[in-house]
Amino acid sequence: MQTELAMACSTGMKFTKIILFGLAISFAACQSSKNSQHQSDSIASIESGPGKIVDERFLIVPGQSIGEISLGEDMEAVGKKLGKPNAGDAAMGKAWGIWFDDDSTGNELAIYSSYRDTSMRVKDVKQIRITSNRFKTQDGFSLGRSLRDTKLKFPAMEQLSAYLNEEKDTVLVYDAKHDGIGFEFLKGKGIALTVHQTSKSVNDTYLTLHPEWKMIAPLD
Known part of the structure; x- marks a missing residue:
């Protein structure tokens, strides 16, 4: 019984880690997209400047x-x-x-x-x-x-x-x-x-x- 409980806990922890890892990747991708967009906007602003x-x-x-x-x-x-x-x-x-x-x-x-x-x-x-x-x-x-x-x-x-x-x-x-x-x-x-x-x-x-x-x- 204790062995089954330990296995269940272990499986749950692995699943939780997988979810957290996925969320971290999604957050990083989102930030990268925002940074890329910001950089693109900055370049566009420079290129469309008065000069x-x-x-x-x-x-x-x-x-x-x-x-x-x-x-x-x-x-x-x-x-x-x-x-x-x-x-x-x-x-x-x-x-x-x-x-x-x-x-x-x-x-x-x-x-x-x-x-x-x-x-x-x-x-x-x-x-x-x-x-x-x-x-x-x-x-x-x-x-x-x-x-x-x-x-x-x-x-x-x-x-x-x-x-x-x-x-x-x-x-x-x-x-x-x-x-x-x-x-x-x-x-x-x-x-x-x-x-x-x-x-x-x-x-x-x-x-x-x-x-x-x-x-x-x-x-x-």
Whole structure:
């Protein structure tokens, strides 16, 4: 009788262990599934972040390019992409070409070019200036930001000059020289940006684009 009772107890304990083991496996599988799902959600969140959704046609790369136009690009190739400029100015082998948007925004794309070398055969892109906030850096930075926000993004940025435009409003010109990007601010907001060669000042050719603007003493 005692032997039968012992055997029964032993069988019951084995059965209980089997159940507990099964529950442990189920719990572990559940946790693994949750962790896997959480990891998947995290990856999806990273991949859908602002740095992953910029259309290359509107991507700003300081010191390199804006959209489909790159520094150093042959102006003949630029002409094939953009067509004939709507306005511009040229002298002594240097030129600004300006293209206006076809919509009512008044936005413009301006390209400064000059001869690539002393052979004076090919003109290439030296600066690219935009006024549209459709263009963004890889992490989503665009025009329309405050001067303070722009300084946080480009801490090496320094004021170069100040101008009175046609409406007698003050336009401030800043440049992050070593980053290869400069900005224009009106009433504390970015209204234009220029991508240029790194370590070269954006202001080297500035007045050829707006000769009607009057330079005033820089503001602190």
